[in-house]
Amino acid sequence: MLTSKEKEQIIRSSGADVTKCMRCGKCSGACPSYDEMEYHPHQFVYFVEKDQIEKLLNSPSIYKCLGCSVCSERCPRDVGPSKIVEAVLAMAVRRQDENHLKAENIPGMVEDDTPGQLLVSAFRKYKK
Amino acid sequence: MTFSYYPGCTLKTKAKELDAYARRSAEALGITLAELPDWQCCGGVYNNTKDEIATKLSSVRALISAKEQGNKLVTLCSACHNVIKRTKNEIETNDDMAFRVSNYMQCDARKDSDTEVVHFFELLRDTVGFDELKKKVVNPLTGRKIAAYYGCLLLRPGKVLQFDNPENPKIMEDFIRALGATPVIYPMRNECCGGYIAIESSEAARKNSAAIYESAEGFGADCMITACPLCRYNLIKAESTVPVVYFTELLAEALGVK
Amino acid sequence: MQKIGVFVCHCGTNIAGTVDVKAVAEALGKEPGVVFSTEYQYMCSEAGQNLIKDAIKNYGLTGIVVCSCSPRMHEATFRKTAAAAGLNSYMVEIANIREQCSWIHKDVKVATEKAIVLGRTAIAKVALNTPLTASETPVVKRALVIGGGIAGIQTALDIADAGYEVDLVEKEPTIGGKMAQIDKTFPTLDCAACILTPKMVDCAQNEKIHIYAYSEVESVKGFVGNFNVTIKKKARFVDETKCTGCGICTEKCPMKKTPNLFNLGLDNRSAIYIPFAQAIPKIATIDADYCNMLKNGKCGVCSKVCAAGAIDYKQQDQYIEQQYGAIVVATGFNPIKLDNYSEFAYNESPDVVTSLELERLMNAAGPNGGTLLRPSDKTHPHTIVFVQCVGSRDTTDCGKPYCSKICCMYTAKHAMLIRDKYPDTEVYVFYMDVRTPGKNFDEFYRRAVEDYGVHYIKGMVGKVMPQPDGKLLVRGSDLLTDEQLKIEADMVVLAAAIEPDKTARPLATMLTASMDTNDFFTEAHPKLRPVESPTAGIFLSGVCQGPKDIPETVAQASAAAAKVIGLLAKPALKSNPCTAHSDENLCNGCSSCERVCPYGAISYVDKEFRMPDRTTKVRRVASVNPAVCQGCGACTVACPSGAMDLSGFSNKQIMAEVDAICR
Structure with missing residues (x-):
C-alpha cells in the first residue's frame, strides 16, 4: 500500500511512531477533553496508521485538544498521541486561508481580565 | 546569588503580582533576579512539531542572552518555563532543529543556548532549600490548608521538564509545608484547566476547571496556589469557590514582605 | 605432512541461498595442506556424514574442516563422525558460515568472500590441532535447589524420588512461595493451599530432602558434577532443634x-x-x-x-559448605512496585490494591478472615474495577516490555469468585487483550462473562481519582462504544506485571549463568533445551526463566528434575580436554593467572629446577588442575610471560587464525 504524502508529513512533523501503538486506549482513558472531541486520541493514532488523514484534518477535534500531554505521558508504548494531534492541527492551519483563529474576531472574544497568555497561546495553536 | 530572569508578557500585565511578589521574596532570600534586557514573548505554548522553527526562536534568544550573562535562567510562569525548557531540549536532541536554528541565528545553537533553565520552585528547592526557607519564614501560615495546583506545563512531558514525578509530584507540597501551612493532596492537581481552548470553548474550559477546584474543595482546601496566569484565569472564570492565588503571594506573606 | 579435508554444507538454501558454496569449496581446496574439498546439501545428514567418513579413510585425512552452522548445533555430530572413521575428534574444526555469514548478509559476492575467509581461518587452525583425549571426573550425587516455591518443591520431590539427596534452600522462614499466598487456582478454582501443603509436607517428610529455610546461597565454586556451595543460614534467634512450633x-x-x-x-x-x-x-x-x-x-x-527453651537472642548466622553435582534455580518472581504508576493512585488510596493483595484479602487466613472488605473502612465493596496490564507490555522506563502471562486468567478468576460470593457487587475488567491460551482457559474466561456477568471493557484506565467520600472515580476508555467511562468504584485492583526476584541477578553472577535484559535466566536453547542454563550443571525451574502459571511451572520443575537425574545417574562426566597448562620454564610466578581464574583451578607450587651450572633452584610456578579448569582462557590472556596456554586453543593457533583472516 502506498503511503500518502499527508501521512508522511504527519509522521515527520510529529516524530511519533504510530506502529508502536498496541491499541490499549489508555490515552483516551486519560484525555480531559474526550467529551469535546469527535475523534479521540487513540483514533488519531489509528487513523494516521491507516492513512485516513483527511477525516482528522476536517474534524473540529483538532481544536479541542488542550495540549496537556497527559495522553503521551501515560502512553505505555511512548507513541505520543498529543504529538500526532498537534501535527494534524499544524497541517490544517498551514492551508491557505485556513487560519482557525482570525485577528478580526479577537475583539469579540476578549474581556477586561483576559490574560495576554491566553491570546498568544490560542494564536500559536490555531493560526499559522 | 544572581540568576537571569525571564518574566514573560503576562507578568507585565495581568499577572503583575506573580512577578512583584517573586522579586520581593527573592530579595528577602538573598537571590538577585536580573531581568533579561531584551526578552521576547515565548509564544505561550510550545509548538511540538519537528518542522516548526520560527516559534522557537524567541526562547533561543532568551537562552543565549542568559548564557552571555553567565547565569542560569529563572522562569516564573509555567508556560514560559515549559516553552523555553522544551526548546532547549529540542535543540539538544534533534540534530535537524539544532542545524536550522544555528543557520538562522548564525550561531552554534547547541553551545550558545546551553543554559540551565530553572523554575522559581526549583530555585527554592535546590538553591535556597526548603529547610532554609522554613527558617526564613517570619509569618508561618499555620493552620491554613492549601491545595497545590500544578496543571500540565510544569510537569509534562516529564522526561523533558524533569520537574517532579508527573503523576505524584511533591515539590509544591514541600513548599507549602516550608511556609508552615498544611498541603491538601487531591487527585486533580495535575489535570488540565482547559488552557487556551477558553478562547472559543469557554464552557469546556470551565468544566475542566470546575472539576479541579471541586476536587480541592472536597479535600478541604481553603486556598489554591498556582504558577500559571492562564490556570488562575480559567479557575476564576469557572467561579472557583476556593480562592486561587499565585504561589509567590503566599511566599511573600510568609517572608513578611507582602 | 597434514592432510586436511574441507566439507562445505549448503544447509538447503540457508547457506547456499547467499553463499556460492561451489566457489567456496573450490577456493578452500587450494589452501596449503588441503587434499580434499567438496560441498554437499546437508552435511549433518547420514549421507553427508558418510561422505566425511569415506574421505577420511580414502585420503587418510589428519584433520577436517566443516563449513556449516554454528558449532553449538553440530560440532558434537561431526566430532562423532570423525571418531567413527578413526580420526581423533579434536582434529575437527567448524567454520560457521551460516549464523555468522549467510544469515546476516544479502550480497552473494560479499558473503561468499567472507565464507572463504572463515574456512581459511579454520584450516589454519586445524593444521595446528593436536589429538586430545577427554578424561573423566566423578559426579557428586547430590542436588541443590534454590528457591522453595512450588517450582523448587516439585523439582526437589522428583529428584528425591529418584533416590538422590536434595538440599532445598529458601530465603523465607518457610517453603511454599507465592502459591502459599494464593487463595484459589485457575481454571479449576480449587484451593491453592489444599494442593500445595501436601507437597510441602512431602518435602519435610522425605528423608532425601533437606530443607534450609531462612537461608541463602552465599557462594558457588566448581563446575558441573562438582559444585562447592556455601549456604548462609540466617539467624532466626530460635533454636530449630528445640522449637515445637506451638506458637x-x-x-x-x-x-x-x-x-x-x-x-x-x-x-x-x-x-x-x-x-x-x-x-x-x-x-x-x-x-x-x-x-x-x-x-x-x-x-x-x-x-x-517458651517451654522448650528454644529462644536464643545470641544466635548467629551459620555457614554450611556442601558439594553438589547439579544446581537448580527456582527463584521465582514478585509483582513490580507500582511507584511509577501514580495515575492509578496505588500509593494514595488503601482501596487500590494489587491482585496478589486481593488474594490475601479473600483468603480465609487473610486479614479479614476471608470476607472481602475495603481496606480503608472495612465495608463491603459494591463496585470493583480491575485494571489489566499494569506495567506489562510497557516499553517505557517504568514497566516491563513482556506480557506477564498469568494476569488475564487470575483476573477472570477474581472476577468470578467475587460475583459468585457477592452477587450484589458489580465487577468491571478493563483489558487490552484477553489472552487465554491453555487447556480450559478460554472456557474459564467466558464463564466469567457469560455465567457470572462480569463486565469486560476493551480499553484502559487513564486515571483513578480518590474522592472525598472515599469512593474511587475511575476514568477509562471503552474503545468499542467509543466512550470515556467514569465509574464510581469502591475498590480498584491492579494486575501488576511480574518480574524475577531481586536475588536472581546476584545469583546468576555466582553461577556464571546468563540472563536476559529483564533478568530472566536464559535457557540453553529456547526450544530444544528449555530447562537447562547454557552453563553446564545449572538447571532452571519456574518463573525465574520466564512468566508461567502453576501447571506450566510444575511441568518445567519436573523437566528440570529429569535433567538433573540424568546427570546424577552418570557414573562420571567426560571432561573437556581443552584445558590450560603452564610452561614451567617460562612461568615467573606472578600469580596473575591465579587471580583471574573464575574456577579456582590454578594453584602455585614450589618446584626444584636444575640450573645450567648444575646447581638447583626452587621456583614458585603455576599449576593447573585440569579437572577443575573449564578452558575459558582467561589465564592465557593474563599471563605476562606467555607461559599459560590452552589445549585446542593455543596461542599459536589463535595467531594462525588471525593471520589467515588478515592474509
Missing part, C-alpha cells in the same frame, strides 16, 4: 504492630512469628527489625514463655 511466643509477644509480610502488610503480626499455620518448617522466627529485646535489650517475653 505461644507469637501470642505473648507484645510487639503486635509488626507488618505481616505474608499478608503483604495488609495487617500486623507479632515480632516473633510463624508465617502461616501450615508453614514448613513450623519454627518461629524473630523479626530483628521489630523485636524490642534485639533492638534495645528490653522485653524477653518469648524466652520466658
Whole structure:
C-alpha cells in the first residue's frame, strides 16, 4: 500500500511512531477533553496508521485538544498521541486561508481580565 | 546569588503580582533576579512539531542572552518555563532543529543556548532549600490548608521538564509545608484547566476547571496556589469557590514582605 | 605432512541461498595442506556424514574442516563422525558460515568472500590441532535447589524420588512461595493451599530432602558434577532443634504492630512469628527489625514463655559448605512496585490494591478472615474495577516490555469468585487483550462473562481519582462504544506485571549463568533445551526463566528434575580436554593467572629446577588442575610471560587464525 504524502508529513512533523501503538486506549482513558472531541486520541493514532488523514484534518477535534500531554505521558508504548494531534492541527492551519483563529474576531472574544497568555497561546495553536 | 530572569508578557500585565511578589521574596532570600534586557514573548505554548522553527526562536534568544550573562535562567510562569525548557531540549536532541536554528541565528545553537533553565520552585528547592526557607519564614501560615495546583506545563512531558514525578509530584507540597501551612493532596492537581481552548470553548474550559477546584474543595482546601496566569484565569472564570492565588503571594506573606 | 579435508554444507538454501558454496569449496581446496574439498546439501545428514567418513579413510585425512552452522548445533555430530572413521575428534574444526555469514548478509559476492575467509581461518587452525583425549571426573550425587516455591518443591520431590539427596534452600522462614499466598487456582478454582501443603509436607517428610529455610546461597565454586556451595543460614534467634512450633511466643509477644509480610502488610503480626499455620518448617522466627529485646535489650517475653527453651537472642548466622553435582534455580518472581504508576493512585488510596493483595484479602487466613472488605473502612465493596496490564507490555522506563502471562486468567478468576460470593457487587475488567491460551482457559474466561456477568471493557484506565467520600472515580476508555467511562468504584485492583526476584541477578553472577535484559535466566536453547542454563550443571525451574502459571511451572520443575537425574545417574562426566597448562620454564610466578581464574583451578607450587651450572633452584610456578579448569582462557590472556596456554586453543593457533583472516 502506498503511503500518502499527508501521512508522511504527519509522521515527520510529529516524530511519533504510530506502529508502536498496541491499541490499549489508555490515552483516551486519560484525555480531559474526550467529551469535546469527535475523534479521540487513540483514533488519531489509528487513523494516521491507516492513512485516513483527511477525516482528522476536517474534524473540529483538532481544536479541542488542550495540549496537556497527559495522553503521551501515560502512553505505555511512548507513541505520543498529543504529538500526532498537534501535527494534524499544524497541517490544517498551514492551508491557505485556513487560519482557525482570525485577528478580526479577537475583539469579540476578549474581556477586561483576559490574560495576554491566553491570546498568544490560542494564536500559536490555531493560526499559522 | 544572581540568576537571569525571564518574566514573560503576562507578568507585565495581568499577572503583575506573580512577578512583584517573586522579586520581593527573592530579595528577602538573598537571590538577585536580573531581568533579561531584551526578552521576547515565548509564544505561550510550545509548538511540538519537528518542522516548526520560527516559534522557537524567541526562547533561543532568551537562552543565549542568559548564557552571555553567565547565569542560569529563572522562569516564573509555567508556560514560559515549559516553552523555553522544551526548546532547549529540542535543540539538544534533534540534530535537524539544532542545524536550522544555528543557520538562522548564525550561531552554534547547541553551545550558545546551553543554559540551565530553572523554575522559581526549583530555585527554592535546590538553591535556597526548603529547610532554609522554613527558617526564613517570619509569618508561618499555620493552620491554613492549601491545595497545590500544578496543571500540565510544569510537569509534562516529564522526561523533558524533569520537574517532579508527573503523576505524584511533591515539590509544591514541600513548599507549602516550608511556609508552615498544611498541603491538601487531591487527585486533580495535575489535570488540565482547559488552557487556551477558553478562547472559543469557554464552557469546556470551565468544566475542566470546575472539576479541579471541586476536587480541592472536597479535600478541604481553603486556598489554591498556582504558577500559571492562564490556570488562575480559567479557575476564576469557572467561579472557583476556593480562592486561587499565585504561589509567590503566599511566599511573600510568609517572608513578611507582602 | 597434514592432510586436511574441507566439507562445505549448503544447509538447503540457508547457506547456499547467499553463499556460492561451489566457489567456496573450490577456493578452500587450494589452501596449503588441503587434499580434499567438496560441498554437499546437508552435511549433518547420514549421507553427508558418510561422505566425511569415506574421505577420511580414502585420503587418510589428519584433520577436517566443516563449513556449516554454528558449532553449538553440530560440532558434537561431526566430532562423532570423525571418531567413527578413526580420526581423533579434536582434529575437527567448524567454520560457521551460516549464523555468522549467510544469515546476516544479502550480497552473494560479499558473503561468499567472507565464507572463504572463515574456512581459511579454520584450516589454519586445524593444521595446528593436536589429538586430545577427554578424561573423566566423578559426579557428586547430590542436588541443590534454590528457591522453595512450588517450582523448587516439585523439582526437589522428583529428584528425591529418584533416590538422590536434595538440599532445598529458601530465603523465607518457610517453603511454599507465592502459591502459599494464593487463595484459589485457575481454571479449576480449587484451593491453592489444599494442593500445595501436601507437597510441602512431602518435602519435610522425605528423608532425601533437606530443607534450609531462612537461608541463602552465599557462594558457588566448581563446575558441573562438582559444585562447592556455601549456604548462609540466617539467624532466626530460635533454636530449630528445640522449637515445637506451638506458637505461644507469637501470642505473648507484645510487639503486635509488626507488618505481616505474608499478608503483604495488609495487617500486623507479632515480632516473633510463624508465617502461616501450615508453614514448613513450623519454627518461629524473630523479626530483628521489630523485636524490642534485639533492638534495645528490653522485653524477653518469648524466652520466658517458651517451654522448650528454644529462644536464643545470641544466635548467629551459620555457614554450611556442601558439594553438589547439579544446581537448580527456582527463584521465582514478585509483582513490580507500582511507584511509577501514580495515575492509578496505588500509593494514595488503601482501596487500590494489587491482585496478589486481593488474594490475601479473600483468603480465609487473610486479614479479614476471608470476607472481602475495603481496606480503608472495612465495608463491603459494591463496585470493583480491575485494571489489566499494569506495567506489562510497557516499553517505557517504568514497566516491563513482556506480557506477564498469568494476569488475564487470575483476573477472570477474581472476577468470578467475587460475583459468585457477592452477587450484589458489580465487577468491571478493563483489558487490552484477553489472552487465554491453555487447556480450559478460554472456557474459564467466558464463564466469567457469560455465567457470572462480569463486565469486560476493551480499553484502559487513564486515571483513578480518590474522592472525598472515599469512593474511587475511575476514568477509562471503552474503545468499542467509543466512550470515556467514569465509574464510581469502591475498590480498584491492579494486575501488576511480574518480574524475577531481586536475588536472581546476584545469583546468576555466582553461577556464571546468563540472563536476559529483564533478568530472566536464559535457557540453553529456547526450544530444544528449555530447562537447562547454557552453563553446564545449572538447571532452571519456574518463573525465574520466564512468566508461567502453576501447571506450566510444575511441568518445567519436573523437566528440570529429569535433567538433573540424568546427570546424577552418570557414573562420571567426560571432561573437556581443552584445558590450560603452564610452561614451567617460562612461568615467573606472578600469580596473575591465579587471580583471574573464575574456577579456582590454578594453584602455585614450589618446584626444584636444575640450573645450567648444575646447581638447583626452587621456583614458585603455576599449576593447573585440569579437572577443575573449564578452558575459558582467561589465564592465557593474563599471563605476562606467555607461559599459560590452552589445549585446542593455543596461542599459536589463535595467531594462525588471525593471520589467515588478515592474509
